Amino acid sequence: MKLGPKIRRLRKHRGLTLKDIAEKTGYTESFLSQVEREIASPSISSLKKISLALGIALTHFFEDKYEPQRILFLKRGEGKKLNSAASKAVFRLLAPNVPKGRMEPLLIAMEPGSIQGKGRYSHKGEEFVFLIKGKMEVFVGDKKYVMEEGDSLYFNSSLPHGWNNTGRGRTVVIWVVSPAES
Structure with missing residues (x-):
């Protein structure tokens, strides 16, 4: 199923209106409607806000079908992929189809100049x-961390955050997000 119709189906299933989602995300009803109709392509940070609003x-x-996995093994190159033109990055989901997981591990490949969370979000x-x-x-x-190969960073997501690739080449990072339990 395409992303826009999936968002609409989830929203309606939860009895929420576009206005409800707009209030929770800070996006306009018009933008959300365009996302649902596949007219606008949301960034990963936009999708994160929408996912939180939907609980x-x-x-x-990115799940094709709901097959709960207690153990998940992926070979190199496997995992769902999402290209984000808005942030100039490719996101690979490293643990798809894990319902109510306590974390969302991602492998992100960022092109030079790639930016995520330009306005920063929490x-x-x-x-x-x-x-x-x-x-x-x-x-x-209010802090900036300059990261190089082998560096790691852990933080509370309630702090406004974002990133950019300041290097001349592609940057590759493992990013793990622990969502709030619904």
């Missing part, structure tokens, strides 16, 4: 970042 994990948007939960390749800046609260 679901971000990974729920949500309930915690995050862990491990930089595999390249260089990037992560902004948490």
